[in-house]
Amino acid sequence: MSSTTYAIGVDYGTQSGRAVLVDLADGTEVADHVTPYPHHVIDEKLPGSGVRLGHDWALQHPGDYLEVLKRSVPAVMRESGVDPADVVGLGIDFTATTMLPVNEAGEALCLLPEYRDNPHSWVKLWKHHAAQEEANLINEIARKRGEKFLARYGGKTSSEWMIAKIWQILNEAPDIYEKADRFLEAADWVVLKMTGSFTRNSCTSGYKAIWHKQDGYPGNDFFKALDPRLEQLTETKLRGGILPLGSKAGELTEEMAAAMGLRPGIAVAVGNVDAHAAVPGVGVVEPGKLVMAMGTSVCHMLLGEKEIEVEGMCGVVEDGIIPGYLGYEAGQPAVGDIFEWFVEEAVPAYVKQAAGSEGIGVHEYLTRLASAYKPGQTGLLALDWWNGNRSVLVDTDLTGLLVGMTLLTKPEEIYRALLEAAAFGTRKIVDAFQDSGVPVIELYACGGLPQKNALLMQIYADVTNREIKVAASKQTPALGAAMFGAVAAGRANGGYDSIVDAARKMARVREESYKPIPEHVAVYDKLYGEYTKLHDYFGRGGNNVMKVLKSIKEDTASR
Ligand SMILES: Nc1ncnc2c1ncn2[C@@H]1O[C@H](COP(=O)(O)OP(=O)(O)O)[C@@H](O)[C@H]1O
Ligand SMILES: O=C(CO)[C@@H](O)[C@@H](O)COP(=O)(O)O
Secondary structure, X not given: OOOOOEEEEEEEOOOEEEEEEEEOOOOOXXXXXXXXXXXXXXXXXXXXXXXXXXXXXXXXXXXXXXXXXXXXXXHHHHHHOOOHHHEEEEEEEEOOOOEEEXXXXXXXHHHOOOOOOOHHHOEEOOOOOOOHHHHHHXXXXXXXXXXXXXXXXXXXXXXXXXXXXXXHHHHHOHHHHHHOOEEEEHHHHHHHHHHOOOXXXXXXXXHHOOOEOOOEOOOHHHHHHHOHHHOOHHHOOXXXXXXXXXXXXEEOOHHHHHHHOOOOXXXXXOOOEHHHHHHHHOOOOOOOEEEEEEOOOEEEEEEEOOOOOOOOOOEEEEOOOOOOOEEEEEEEOXXXXXXXXXXXXXXXXXXXXXXXXXXXXXXXXXXXXXXXXXXXXXXOEEEOOEOEXXXXXXXXXXXXXXXXXXXXXXXXXXXXXXXXXHXXXXXXXXXXXXXXXXXXXXXXXXXXXXXXXXXXXXXXXXXXXXXXXXXXXXXXXXXXHHHHHHHHHOHHHOOOOOHHHHHXXXXXXXXXXXXXXXXXXXXXXXXXXXXXXXXXHHHOOOOOHHHHHHHHHHHHHHO
């Protein structure tokens, strides 16, 4: 090993996985490579058999995750020319809960011929929302029993999480439930494949599987009250030691080292959630700084000193983001995805042609036109619920809304209203933390959107009335994951002894930031008042039209 050492971070997103090779002295990203998942998001039919999937389903192929390791890691090694002997650690971050059933050997059930035609044997992606009934029951039963864990999750658990997804498998495919030796987060499965060790990580367990550092999982009596067949779940199919972030899960096996072009025996850190890995990736290791990981969805992370109940937060987990602090998380389950929907499904042909003839993308074209409007000038207001609401209402059955259209409304005005709606959704989250006593002083942004859309970032600053600093890294979660890989290796092996040390040396924000413009803030305050009225009316039971429409739609489809 030379005096320059490196770690690799692998970031598993919704559409693709990305490996980044990082210089541990100063966080320089020496090389990166993206592998789009060959099977994409599977939401209509199973590959091979063509078995059709139900409404709100979203699956992935676990083999795609290994493809990322086998294609992207050798690619960064090749491109950089770095000697594998100088790579001391590797960390990964993942979407979550993205989970799968495995057999005793840790093999994914969907990769075995006898189970592959059953959709429940596949990886359920975080945005698989078909376990909403189970989630509703978990919340109702927990509330009735006075389970104290509910408060740690803002009063509700989500259909995106582990227990609801497991229970859906039990309800709809009891044979798959039976055959599953364990249910694993995909993050832990990939770590298992690299090291041969079964580990679970404190981040996904805490935020997504109702585990608590002091209290453990809810008791067997709670699971029995859900369904007697679930009574032993945490001792059986969820068994396994839960390790804190930065722990070494194991060492890279000979076989995987050969496939990845690395040295066997290097430290592999326990898995982490993508958004959470981004926090040290932007250099945030103290309270008061809300980190927004902005892409397909937006996740909001904040450190605090005390465990406080905040309405609709996704969770508060001790050591869940940075050891020594309570890590708070909230989120919006669609942001970039809403803009994508508009561009793909609702933009007239003339806009696409105009963008094409200028040689720019439709997002860029609409953003340029939308930038010419002042706040409030479109006369439009939207609710950002195209994929439900994660915080503060925690309800995946809510849907999108747009108010104020006239015969003169232009596509770019709608696009701007959608950007503003996303910012209003974030303001709800900021206000919920601030009003509950978890201060939000500054905002930090990372992910794809801050690099793609300056108008969006200015709107976020204006709507929240806070300065927004942007990560210097384009791959913040991967950088954070690499930092945890370096911590798993330890200083004696060329890494770091703590994530705080690693973040101080390796993370940076850009020099320029987005500052609120007072005239915009004033108009957005008024619009936010109207957003809040719509939000409460449609989201807090004043008018359940969104749910009624959904149920009529489902009844009609099943007839
Ligand atoms: N110029 C743009 N303005 C706003 N959104 C954009 C733009 N270009 C792409 N997007 C959206 O960004 C999202 C992808 O964000 P990114 O951070 O790259 O991905 P991921 O969340 O999968 O990591 C997509 O939903 C896409 O619609
Ligand atoms: O749920 C979480 C984090 O808690 C995310 O993994 C999920 O929203 C997916 O994030 P991305 O949009 O892929 O960045």
